[in-house]
Amino acid sequence: MSHRIEADVVVAGGGPAGLCAALAAARMGRSTVLVERYGFIGGMTSAALVYPWMTFHTLEGKQVIAGLAQEIVDRLQERGASPGHMRDTVGFTKTLTPFRLEVFQVLALDMLEEAGVKVLLHSFIDRVSAENGRISALGLTTKSGPVEVAGKVFVDATGDADVAHLAGVPCLKGRDSDGKAQPMTLKFRMRGVDLGKVKAYMLEHPEEFYKRTPVEELPGLPLTGICGFYRHWKEAGLPINRDQVLFFAGPEADEVLVNTTRVQGLDGTLAEDLSRAEAEGRRQALMVADFMRRSLPGFEQASISQMGAQIGVRESRRIQGDYVLGTEDVVSGRRFEDAIARSGYPVDIHDPTGQGVKSEWVKGDGAYDIPYRSLIAQDADNLLAAGRCISTSHEALGTTRLTPSCMATGQAAGVAAALAAECGVSPRDISVAELQRFLRLQDAILD
Structure with a gap:
């Protein structure tokens, strides 16, 4: 017999994107559950030693990511666990952000507790109950037996689009020509x-x-x-x-x-x-x-x-969303009316088969918008994506997969999920203007 837990918002995956999604939803007053397969928060940051975080700024040094991501950096600085944003001496970006991983893991749990998020660690999602495009619950395998987590709105922040895949939602994988993904790295x-x-x-x-x-x-x-x-x-x-x-x-x-x-x-x-x-x-x-x-x-x-506790995965599955963010959108610095985040990180693709790294820098003011439509899963009424598995092309993923960008999309997904749960509507039907208003109130940068 499964143990059953219910919440307004259920976030799958405790990486930086899932952390920010859960915090944002809970701070909007919605009951929130965060499910994580490891015994710690941090996702690839923790398990695969993704260090430092890159980048909160454009090449010219203008900050384009703030909100919860910046709050986390600020609170790490207060604990003496980060010097803040520093010059990138590789020169690939203007800044990078060092931090102490072990302090980050404790800070993340402290922030989740403060916000009232129920955290389920050591919980592996292996089934999804869904019918007619609507998810009703996630099935977990745990040390204490099967657990069912029911919710009104779900956020897939697993990095591998596990929830979307198990729910039968269309997913993309790898590059268009042969489906091959960027290589993995053991750090x-x-x-x-x-x-x-x-x-x-x-x-x-x-x-x-x-x-x-x-x-x-x-x-x-x-x-x-x-x-x-x-x-x-x-x-x-x-x-x-x-x-x-x-x-x-x-x-x-x-x-x-x-x-x-x-x-x-x-x-x-x-x-x-x-x-x-x-x-x-x-x-x-x-x-x-x-x-x-x-x-x-x-x-x-x-x-x-x-x-690393596990090998780092740069690319796997990602949702087929209402909009697929493409290379030209990124490189041209495109603006979207439904923007929910910005990023100044260049396209950075480790060749799936060759030696090199393909790079393209953002033109214009050095940043591009991430549209809300790229967080909304096709053929799903109550599923949003955040982090590495949002809807992008193989090439555009070469920038959206970086941790600060994942944090920004996580915050947006959490706010959107909270609004949808509160109003009893699909995330597709919420007011984007209201979503943007709340994000700005939470110090997210959209302009």
Whole structure:
């Protein structure tokens, strides 16, 4: 016999998008349940060590994401767990935001408790009760047996569109040509790194690093990210299909987070593929760490201090929404009447089959709008998406998948779900003007 829980709004997935969706819905006065499969909040941020957060700003430095996302950063700063927004010394974006993961996980739970959200951890969604396009409940497998969570409105923030898929809602996956998705990456931390030595080498050999590295500014900047060591990587000849080393500094003074492994050709929604990816990613992590220790200046005394609890998944399923955000929308900096968030992160696609990373920067004022219609699932009356699984093309996902953008769409989905639950209507039928008004009241940036 299933244990039954009821709420106005049910949020599936406790990553940054789900966290913001649950907070937003509860703060609007709706009873809210957040379901998360791990024993902690944070999604890919926590499980796959997605660090630092990029980016809250345009390339010119204008902040375009605030609201709950900025509140989280502010409260991390109050706890001494983040320096706030800093210059990105890779040069790919203007800023990035370092933070202490373990403090973030506790802060997230504190904020959920303050808002009155009921949190169900260690709860795996494996079935969805739906009829005629309307979801009535999520079925969970838990340590204490089956649990049913019923609700009026549901937010799919699972990253993999699990709720949409289980409900039979149309989903997209990978690129149009062959369905292949961006590669997965097993991230890991290293301690014992001499970042002063790394920086000195960068200043002496700027040609070995990413072309947008702000070399002229570098002497007066703390290192936050490093992309390059092209010669070292090429000479090593490791069997990893990429062309450079990428790592980010911190949060400790002798610590880096390495984002260099690359597992291609596997599907993050298939158990057997994920199993193969985990094994391959961890083998690659040991291989990369050994190479860095032997070959890179500043890493002579470094060692692995942590691997991700799971491999990082950049792309899997996403909903087929009322609007599919496309590349031209992003690159042209398109504005939408139903905008519920903005982003200044460029298109950033790790090649599903090749070595490189395809990048395109946003024109105009450096930011684009994310329309509310991209959060509304087709053929579903009471389902919204947030985070990585909103409705986009393969290319546009290369920007909307980044954590600050996920937080912004999560906040919007939470407010929309609360309005729909309060009025007893489909999320498709709420007043977008009212949604935008409430988002602005919550310090979201829409202009």
